[in-house]
Amino acid sequence: MIRKLLLVALAAVVTTLIAVGLAPAVKADIVAEPVVYTINEQPFEGYFAINEGFGDSQPVVLLVHDWDGLGDYEKRRAQMLAEQGYATFAVDLYGQGVRPTNADESRAQSGMLYADRDTLRSRLMAGLAQAQAQPSIDGSRVVAIGYCFGGAAVLEMARAGMDVDGFVSFHGSFDTPEGQDYSQTSGRILVLHGSDDGAAPMADVAQLASELDAAEVDFDMEIYGGVDHAFTVWSDADRYDAMADRRSWRALITFLDETLS
Template identity: 55%
Template sequence: MRILRGMTATAVILAVLSVAAKAEIVTDSIRYSHDGEAFEGYAAYNDALGDEQPTVIIIHDWDGLGDYEKTRAEMLARSGYAAFAIDLYGTGIRPERVERRRELTNALYADRARMRALMQAGLEAAGTQQVMDTDNAVAIGYCFGGAALLELARSGAALDGFVSFHGGLGTPEEQNYEQVDGPLLILHGSSDQVAPMSEVANLTSRLDEDGATYTMEIYGGARHAFTDWGASDRYNASADLQSWAAMERFLGQALSEPAD
């Protein structure tokens, strides 16, 4: 890991993207609707791998579906998975101001039924794509998306696994993990100021109590948003690469093996 200390965020991403660089990756914006509202997801896949590919659903951070999630989708496509980033805000709603981001996420936290319905709508949109096998799928989420991911897991969504990257870890008082349909992978930083280690301990207790299957990896010194190369003061190259590798191992176990 000594090499990682000298790598810039840009170099880290270029190194990851260089793997299978010759793959023919197709990307597309996918418009769909829920209760008359318009949404726009993002699909990425290797067209050479055919139809019904093992699929990864991506749930975005609080700034909405943007370049970060699109890049992650393309990275997954280069690893042999079809990827679909869902949209929880609506077409064209990509807030730049912190106040607006907080307003949008708080509205979803306050209406968990709507949050679940919007995630389900995204899953259904992914299922309309011929290359995507949503019966052979894992969901991943970043920050706010990690908190939403746990809501999706608690809803009993029929997925093969759930991966949270530095996500919110709180559990609403009236909820539990008894209906979780697949294993959980929690990837978290020990210095996360938004979801501190006390929340990690509380989540562990809840998961144990409800008999959920889960694995946690804690990255020493990593802060909140440690995978976000745009967050220059919090990005942690070592934790980013280690957590991505952990996710890939998880996908290899939870899903059918991707094609070479």
């Protein structure tokens, strides 16, 4: 009897996790593999995940990594999105084999792209083209999402007027370089952010909202009270916030459903 009750309780937990998107829904047809491509003769290694059970012409998510480069975290998020029926291409902005191992290396790699926006944009454009070249997808239905540095990168895509349906920033940064604005942005924007984010404080969030309003961009923001930077990164025990992670994931799935349907 005790064993039966435990099994029932476990089934209830799994059902709840599936409902909020933090556990696999249907995994039988997931195909995930590295994708090597070149930009100006330099090799880059992205990662593509798709649930073949959803058939052809699937909408696409372009996923941009944090400042650590494309790693296991982004690959798992790509698989989670594929489980929901969103074919996902995790782009590589640093280059094949360039994977920082400490904060100094991460700062150096991301800093080079922050300082060279033309290169950042060209690598994002190449990643988008590679995503749209994957099999069994509908390249006309795309949303770009990013974490931390990747959140800043997708806003760079928005300011560049890249032709995608939406942009989602998870605990990103919001500085707009001199000479840039959101006047060319055509897709929707969703910002998911913690109110206690020291890397991008609420004053920066308010400034971003003002810029988006001025450009008449369709946008939404969800602010999680008392939540720090990198709140979705489960390997960061000091900053990870399970509740904010679940809420932001649900917000993402709702955004994708509304934007790519």
